[in-house]
Amino acid sequence: MAKRFAILGDIHANIDALVTVLEDAQAQGVTDYLCTGDVVGYGACPHECMEIIREIGCPVVKGNHDHYVSSVQNLSDFNPNAAAVVEWTRGQLTEDELAWLHDLPYQVVTMGMTIVHSTNDRPETFGYVFDNLQAEANFINQKTPLSFHGHTHCPMIYEQSMNGVFRIDPQDMKLPPGRKYFINVGSVGQPRDGDPRAAYVIYDVATRTVTFRRLDYDIASAQARIRYAGLPERLAERLQYGQ
Numbered sequence: 001m002a003k004r005f006a007i008l009g010d011i012h013a014n015i016d017a018l019v020t021v022l023e024d025a026q027a028q029g030v031t032d033y034l035c036t037g038d039v040v041g042y043g044a045c046p047h048e049c050m051e052i053i054r055e056i057g058c059p060v061v062k063g064n065h066d067h068y069v070s071s072v073q074n075l076s077d078f079n080p081n082a083a084a085v086v087e088w089t090r091g092q093l094t095e096d097e098l099a100w101l102h103d104l105p106y107q108v109v110t111m112g113m114t115i116v117h118s119t120n121d122r123p124e125t126f127g128y129v130f131d132n133l134q135a136e137a138n139f140i141n142q143k144t145p146l147s148f149h150g151h152t153h154c155p156m157i158y159e160q161s162m163n164g165v166f167r168i169d170p171q172d173m174k175l176p177p178g179r180k181y182f183i184n185v186g187s188v189g190q191p192r193d194g195d196p197r198a199a200y201v202i203y204d205v206a207t208r209t210v211t212f213r214r215l216d217y218d219i220a221s222a223q224a225r226i227r228y229a230g231l232p233e234r235l236a237e238r239l240q241y242g243q
């Protein structure tokens, strides 16, 4: 059977968005899953989201929040909202869950694709790719024709051809051979491109097509959970603006 991958990440402990995305992936005939990291952080359901992702059993790479929560990182450099959630999340997870997060790899290569949270240029430093220069540094270190990432929470396509590196607005497309692609799949649980809908990508191996999915989900429920947990109000508010 031809493989259809759902590539999803930056779930950020948002169970309402995650369940909506997984239901859609099933309806879209997805056969396999890849996770670009940041399963936890910001949202109120780290334990539940981890349980689901571990149950799926797909490759998962380590995001910066997965790292902060599962390391003995000093939080004094963090903004207060971020530090508060890291502390809170640590308290929600079992030793086994913390160890699982800690042991996640920074990169996974499977079927000619590389999965990474931030960039293939020193992935353990969690640099951001927002422009062509940063994308160029990625491509130098990207060993496969196709790579998927997240981290900025903004879906995007970067293409490297003989003509250079280009940024292409997220759109459904058939990837021509002979070029490299570095594709940001956006964020399931905390989109920041001004569109509050949950985001993920489907890649169909046989047709070489990428499809950017955006889904309405129960934002009010995710916000209520954040408020009930006593997490910073800003984290609830931003979900409805997609910022």
Ligand code: ZN
Binding pocket: 010, 012, 038, 063, 065, 151, 153
């Ligand atoms: Zn993130």
